[in-house]
Amino acid sequence: MRAVRQRLHRDLPPTPLWAYAGQFPGPTLDVRTGQRIFVRWVNEIPDGDFLIPQAFDAHLHGTHHGEPPTKTVVHLHGAVVAPDSDGRPDAWFSNGFAQRGAEWTREIYEYPNQQDACLLWYHDHAIGQTRLNVHAGLAGAYLIRDDHEDALGLPGGDHEVLLMIQDRSFAPDGSLTYPMAESAGSADRPGPWVPEFFGDTILVNGKAWPHLEVEPRKYRLRILNGSNARFYQLRLADGRSFLQIGTDQGLLPAPVEVRRLLLAPAERADVIVDFRGARGSIRLLNDAPTPYPNGETPDRRTTANVMEFRVGRRLARPDTARIPDKLRAVNPLLEREAKVRYMAFSEYKNAKGEPTAVLLNGRKWDAPVTIQCKVGDTEVWHLINPTEDAHPIHLHLVRFQVLDRQKFDGDDYLKAWNAEIPGEGPDPISAEPYLRGSRIPPPPQERGWKDTVRVDPGEVVRIIARFDGVPGKYPWHCHVLEHEDNEMMLQFELVP
Structure with a gap:
C-alpha cells in the first residue's frame, strides 16, 4: 500500500491516492480453486500522509486512543479464510508494522481458495476508518476460476x-x-x-x-x-x-x-x-x-x-463463445433443522433529526459476542430493517442463500423491541406479529450463492447459511461503509 498520484480524467490533474501495488484500483489477482496463495500486505504509506484529514472522526470506535490515521488492514471480501487472514478491523497495522492493532497476529495472509469460481474483491477494513481508506483508493478485484466454469465456453x-x-x-x-x-x-x-x-x-x-x-x-x-x-x-x-x-x-x-x-x-x-x-x-x-x-x-x-x-463494425475473429442453458447446480439448504436468529437494525438521531449512529441488534462493535454458531450447523437469520434506508448486509466467512422477503410494520416493531439506548440492547425480537402481506421469494437472479444481501426499509429478509470453517470470531456488518465505521458491525463466533 503506497501513496501515489494517478490521473483519473483527462481534464483533472493527477489525484493523490492510496493504492495497492501503486495502482488504483489494485491489481486483479487471478487464481484457481484449490490454489493456496500467501500474500504479504505491507503498509508503506507515510505516517503523515492522511489524504482526507478533515473527515477523520476521532470520536468513532477505534480512532480515539492514539491509533495512527494511516492504519490499514486488508479483507478479502467473500473468501473462506481463517480468522487470522480475514482482515479483522482490529488487526490493523501502520507503516512498516511499527504499530499494530490488538488483534494483529501475522504479516502474511493465507488464502486457501477452496470455493467455486467467483468474483471476490479485497479492500481496506481498518476499524473506524474503512470508509476513508477505501475512498482513498484501497480496493482491488480477486477472481477465482475452476474447471467447471472453464468447460462452459463462456466469453473469455x-x-x-x-x-x-x-x-x-x-x-x-x-x-x-x-x-x-x-x-x-x-x-x-x-x-x-x-x-x-x-x-x-x-x-x-x-x-x-x-x-x-x-x-x-x-x-x-x-x-x-x-x-x-x-x-x-x-x-x-x-x-x-x-x-x-x-x-x-x-x-x-x-x-x-x-x-x-x-x-x-x-x-x-x-x-x-x-x-x-x-x-x-x-x-x-x-x-x-x-x-x-x-x-x-x-x-x-x-x-x-x-x-x-x-x-466496432468487424470481428477480429469468429465469436465461438456459448451460453449454456444450465450453469451450476445450487442445492437449496433445508430449513427444517436450522437454528433461527433475529437480527435487527436501529438508527439513532440527535434532536435535529441527524443520524448519529446505526447499530445491529442494538449493540456496538466491542459488545460481548452473543452469536455463537457451531461448525456444520445451518442457521436462518431474519434480517429486520425498521430504518429509512436500505442496508447491504455482509457476512464474513460464509456464503448464504436468500429465502424470501416480507414487509412489516417497523414503527410497531421498534416500540415492542424497545432498544432506545445505543449499545444497550436488548436482543431483537421476532417480527412475526408485525409482518404484512406474504413472503416473496427471491427473483431468479438472486437464487445463487450470496455473501451480501440488500435489506430494504420496512422489510424482513430471511437468509440461510451453513457455518463451516476455522473456529474463531468473524464480523458481519452493513456494507454502507459510513454505517460500518459508526458501529453497524458485530461479530459471530464459530465454535467446534
Whole structure:
C-alpha cells in the first residue's frame, strides 16, 4: 500500500491516492480453486500522509486512543479464510508494522481458495476508518476460476471485462473531497462523520466516465459495486438486455434475462451482453436513487451516466463463445433443522433529526459476542430493517442463500423491541406479529450463492447459511461503509 498520484480524467490533474501495488484500483489477482496463495500486505504509506484529514472522526470506535490515521488492514471480501487472514478491523497495522492493532497476529495472509469460481474483491477494513481508506483508493478485484466454469465456453480473454464501479468527488486541483457533518463540533454530534458519501463523478476501473471499444459479439462483464454508499440500477441506453449468469459467490443455476441490474455496495453481477446488431455507442446508465430507495434521482448530466461502449463494425475473429442453458447446480439448504436468529437494525438521531449512529441488534462493535454458531450447523437469520434506508448486509466467512422477503410494520416493531439506548440492547425480537402481506421469494437472479444481501426499509429478509470453517470470531456488518465505521458491525463466533 503506497501513496501515489494517478490521473483519473483527462481534464483533472493527477489525484493523490492510496493504492495497492501503486495502482488504483489494485491489481486483479487471478487464481484457481484449490490454489493456496500467501500474500504479504505491507503498509508503506507515510505516517503523515492522511489524504482526507478533515473527515477523520476521532470520536468513532477505534480512532480515539492514539491509533495512527494511516492504519490499514486488508479483507478479502467473500473468501473462506481463517480468522487470522480475514482482515479483522482490529488487526490493523501502520507503516512498516511499527504499530499494530490488538488483534494483529501475522504479516502474511493465507488464502486457501477452496470455493467455486467467483468474483471476490479485497479492500481496506481498518476499524473506524474503512470508509476513508477505501475512498482513498484501497480496493482491488480477486477472481477465482475452476474447471467447471472453464468447460462452459463462456466469453473469455479480451471478451471478459471487469468493471469496478465507484463514485468520487474532486477539487479543482484533482484531490479527493469528502463532506463533513454540518453540525460537527456540537454537543450531540461532536465529530465530522456523515451517514453516507455520494460523489458527483462515476469511476469505472479508476477512470471517470470511460469508454470501452467492443466488437459486435458477446462479452462477459464482471460488475462490482465498489462504492461506499451508492446503489446502482444499471441499464443499457438502447434497451438491450443483460443475461445474468452469476452473482456474488459464483454462477447461477441458469441464465436470467434482465433489463436492469440493481447492485448494492459490495454486490457483484456476472452478465453477458451481446453487442451484435449494435452500431455506434451504447451508454451504461444508472437510475438508482440516493440514498436508496427513497432518495434523489441521479443527475442526468453526471451520476446517471456510468460509461460508454463503442461498438466496432468487424470481428477480429469468429465469436465461438456459448451460453449454456444450465450453469451450476445450487442445492437449496433445508430449513427444517436450522437454528433461527433475529437480527435487527436501529438508527439513532440527535434532536435535529441527524443520524448519529446505526447499530445491529442494538449493540456496538466491542459488545460481548452473543452469536455463537457451531461448525456444520445451518442457521436462518431474519434480517429486520425498521430504518429509512436500505442496508447491504455482509457476512464474513460464509456464503448464504436468500429465502424470501416480507414487509412489516417497523414503527410497531421498534416500540415492542424497545432498544432506545445505543449499545444497550436488548436482543431483537421476532417480527412475526408485525409482518404484512406474504413472503416473496427471491427473483431468479438472486437464487445463487450470496455473501451480501440488500435489506430494504420496512422489510424482513430471511437468509440461510451453513457455518463451516476455522473456529474463531468473524464480523458481519452493513456494507454502507459510513454505517460500518459508526458501529453497524458485530461479530459471530464459530465454535467446534
